[in-house]
Amino acid sequence: MVGAMDQARRPSSHAIMQAVVTVTAVGGAVLFVLVNLKPHLLLANTTPAGGDMGAHVWGPAYLRDHLLPHGRITGWTPDWYAGFPALVFYFPLPSLLIAALDVVLPYGIAFKLVAVSGLVTLPVSVYIFGRLTGMRFPGPPILAVATVPFLFDRFHTIWGGNIASALAGEFAFAMALSLAFVYLGVLARGLDTGRHRALAAVLLACTGLCHMIPTLFALAGTLVLLVMRFDRRRLKYVAVIASVAAALAAFWVVPFVVRNPYTTNMGWERTTAYVKWLFPWKLTKNIAPSGWTPIWTSHMEVVTALALAGTIAGVALRRRTATAIAALAAIAALGFRLVPEGPLWNARLLPFWYLCLYLLAGVAVAEVGAALTAMLVADPARPSALARAVTPVVTVVAVLGWVALPLWRFPSWVPGESAHANDNSFIPGWARWNFSGYERKPAYPEYRRLIDTMDKVGRDRGCGRAMWEYDLKKLDSYGTPMSPMLLPYWTKGCIGSMEGLFFESAGTTPYHFLNQSELSQTPSRAMRSLPYRGLDVTSGVQHLQLLGVRYYLAFTSAAVAQADADPDLRLIARSNPWKVYEVAGSAEVVGLRNEPAVVEGIAKSGGRYRTDWLDLAVAFYQNPQSWDVPLAIDGPKSWPRVGVRRTGVETDGTAGSDIRIDRPARRPVAPAKVSAIRTTDDRISFDVDRPGTPVLVKASYFPNWKASGAKGPWRVTPNLMVVIPTQKHVSLHYGWTVVDGVGWLITLGGLAAVVVLVRRGSLDFPQPEPGGVIEPDHGDELTSDLVPV
Secondary structure, three states, X not given: OHHHXXXXXXXXXXXXXHHHHHHHHHHHHHHHHHHHOOHHHHOOOOOOOOOOHHHHOHHHHHHHHHHHHHXXXXXXXXXXXXXXXXXXXXXXXXXXXXXXXXXXXXXXXXXXXXXXXXXXXXXXXXXXXXXXXXXXXXXXXXXXXXHHHHHOOOOOOOOOOOHHHXXXXXXXXXXXXXXXXXXXXXXXXXXXXXXXHHHHHHHHHHHHHHOHHHHHHHHHHHHHHHHHOOOHHXXXXXXXXXXXXHHHOHHHHHHHHHOHHHOOOOOOOOOOOHHHHHOHHHOOOOOOOOOOOHHHOOHHHHHHHHHHHHHHHHHHOOOHHHHHHHHHXXXXXXXXXXXXXXXXXXXXXXXXXXXXXXXXXXXXXXXHHHHHHHHHOOOOOOOOHHHHHHHHHHHHHHHHHHHHOOOOOOOOOOOOOHHHOOOOOOHHHHHHHHHHOHXXXXXXXXXXXXXXXXXXXXXXXXXXXXXEOOOHHHHHOOOOOOHHHHHHHHOOOOEEEOOOOOHHHOOOHHHHHXXXXXXXXXXXXXXXXXOOOOOOHHHHHHHHHHHOOOEEEEOOHHHHHHHHHOOOEEEEEEEOOEEEEEEOOOOOEEEOOEOOXXXXXXXXXXXXXXXXXXXXXXXXXXXXXXXXXXXXXXXXXXXXXXXXEEOOOOOOOOOOOOEEEOOOOOOEOOOOOEEEEEEOOOEEEEEEOOOOOOEEEOOOOOOOEEEEOEEEEEEEOOOEEEEEEOOOEEEEEEOOOHHHHHHHHHHHHHHHHHHHHHHHOOOOOOOOOOOOOOOOOOOOHHHHOOOOO
8 A cells, every 4th residue: 555655646757858858948047148148157156247337336336325324225425416316216126135145145146146047037037927827748847948049049139038138237237037937937837827916016026126128028917817717806916916016015116106307218219120120131221230240130030930830839729828929029029119108118028029939939839749759659748858858958959059159169060160260258358357357357447446446535534526538449448438436435435426317216317417528528418309519618617617616637638638727626645547637626515606497387296397498497507697596396485486498490309499588686695604514414504604595516416305404405507406594504314204204104004915815815716718718738737836926
């Protein structure tokens, strides 16, 4: 009797073979990705560089050193853009994970491991998705392998999901994408069993806290899976999951949504080459990425053909996994075509389309393999374990071998090597560049001297903001064109950088880029539709004075010549080839000589507020003759009012070009003398000789600022603050608001809801009518033995 029971529990040869093949396929895909990300450099104690990643280094460190000690996940920082709300408009979970891992690992290593986590885990996540949606073997391991060519694609390098995008700085996107597939798998299993509501809600919330765009993909998948198993109880099941997930993330989502009018729209142009990007083998050099060659995209013709076959087979055979992927592909393609111009750049939806094509190609391979196996074995109903292993093994060897051709150097006799003889992928070199770190760059000694020079300037002459000349080639030699953004990171917050990474998060971003264009020989002009001017240090210095920027760093002969001739610039330090100037008249707090004027005629809330304020502020900013009367969005009734109107004349869309500002009344006041100015991470304090007259605080406005010893603050052009002191000592503090409180209360409710869901257990679902839904596939030993998640 006991022997019979032991024999019943013993895994069958089929189960053992499937387990071995699955571990080999999924593990091989993960190992292949990891090897090409240079694990020896991931574990090197260096500071990651390259693209946006080299500037992302600042974020988790600031969270660790400043926000968390104040009991906050989001908050204020003076380090970039004359101050901006940190992690209010950017996803906090990756930074939290890095800060947590930093407890046991050096910071650089912790950062790099989290940065590659989404890439390394994507094959596993897609395998879990295939398993939990009921896909029969060998489908799930083949899906896992199908993610590898997507990860190594080179024709899109910034949209997200693949290795190139992650190296460019979009690693949070990859993390969210990996989580999204696990969530969809758990949801699919829950729609069968009524279980896993708490787990699904937590996974969806974590996806949203990593990146918003893959969350849209997850929500689309939620809708698809629900439609395929629709009834009222399942609708309630999904509604509970979505509600609890939203509640868990509300501490971040609520301020993000409510405060969105204070962000900056960088003006990314909508991609309109629809056919060429949906079917990228049709790309031409005039729209393809720099350095593109046809070999980068030629394989997509085969992939798309296989995907079409996988879609037809999946729908015809009523495979839930394949049908769901096909529906998601269609949604991604329609989204790319139909999403209008706005905050969501339509090209960011293309990675989901490409990934779904690869997965559907994997479906085709799995179905063809199953059909061939049935045809070639003696008993099609019971093929041998070895026969069922052939398809995934051949797929692993073929796919990984093909992807490896441009990555590694093979002997000439290797099939396909001749076609790739002149095709060396940039991905291994990019990974090496990023993960070797700033410290291993040939130009690091020069970069380090500049940092040390600014650190000494801060100690000797005082801390303050720095504006640095932009030059792509020079700055990239240090590790990334954004390398000077880490001035506050290296100097422990003493020297701020006017340019930072999170462009959209700061209301002061447009004015920085206008300054950059005037103070750099080869500016980036990253924000669209601004009235840029050429190199003009005199005008640029006036703008620096208005924004309270204390130091200017230049190195090109043209910029240095103009800086040397400017009477408001004083050369105070050299760090070859850089010269460091101190800007006269750049105090961060000054008394005003006239009362501000409150504008009338523009939106003061709602959807138009951001655009109206940008046009108003840019028109003001580009006209120094108007600066003696700052324009306020609101203020005391005693302040003069000034009319603002649209001209109605068609323009080229440049900010401020179609707006007219009436001449405001000048109401002179005796300017207060300001002293004892002190700034910390979330406070600004100063003394005045007399209360009652307005004072300009040259820090970015945000509704969380609260004043003690003064009325206000009020937002004034371009994005600064004015207060009216009521005492001789004034303190401004970035505090909590009702918006923050509501978000956290909802999150606490979400945590309570998770506990309730865990305690209540599963729901009982009615069985669907035969033929009414697309059923999951069953039939392999592993599917029936899945351990509930």
